[in-house]
Amino acid sequence: SPLARASASPAFKATAARTVTTTNIGGYEVFDHSYDAVVIGAGGAGLRAAAGLVGHGLKTACITKVFPTRSHTVAAQGGINGALANMTEDDWRWHAYDTVKGADWLGDQDAIQHM
Numbered sequence: 793s794p795l796a797r798a799s800a801s802p803a804f805k806a807t808a809a810r811t812v813t814t815t816n817i818g819g820y821e822v823f824d825h826s827y828d829a830v831v832i833g834a835g836g837a838g839l840r841a842a843a844g845l846v847g848h849g850l851k852t853a854c855i856t857k858v859f860p861t862r863s864h865t866v867a868a869q870g871g872i873n874g875a876l877a878n879m880t881e882d883d884w885r886w887h888a889y890d891t892v893k894g895a896d897w898l899g900d901q902d903a904i905q906h907m
Contacts, residue, residue, distance in 0.1 A: 826851045834858075836865035858896060 799824075813824045831842045834856035842854040856863065873886040891904045 825853065828852075830855060832856075833863070834860040835863040838863075841865050857898070862896070 798818070811826050815822045815824060822861040829842075829850045829852045830847045831838050831852060831854045834842075834854050838854060838856070839860070842852050875882040875887055877883075888901075888905050891907075892899055892901055895904075
C-alpha cells in the first residue's frame with residue numbers, strides 16, 4: 793500500500809505541525825488547511841482509518857456529511873424487510889419511507905423503492 797511504502801521510506805517524515813494560512817476572497821476570510829491524508833466518511837471504517845493514519849504520524853482530516861453519531865455505523869436500522877401484512881396491516885411504502893428518512897434523504901430513492 794502507498795502508506796506502507798511511504799512510512800517505510802527513510803525520506804518520509806510525517807509532521808503533525810498545524811499549518812493554517814488565510815486568504816481574503818471576495819471580502820471573506822478563507823482558511824487553508826494542509827493535511828497528509830483526508831478520510832471521507834466518519835462511520836466505523838472511516839474513523840478507524842483516520843485513527844490508523846494518525847497512529848502512523850500523518851496529519852489527518854476526517855470529513856463527513858453528517859455528525860458522527862448519525863453515521864451509517866451508528867444509525868443503521870438493519871437489513872431489508874418485506875411488507876407481508878400477514879400479522880398486522882403493513883405497506884411497502886412505510887418501509888421505503890423509513891429507509892429514505894434513515895438515510896437523511898441522501899439515498900437513491902428509486903433504488904430504495906425498488907428494493
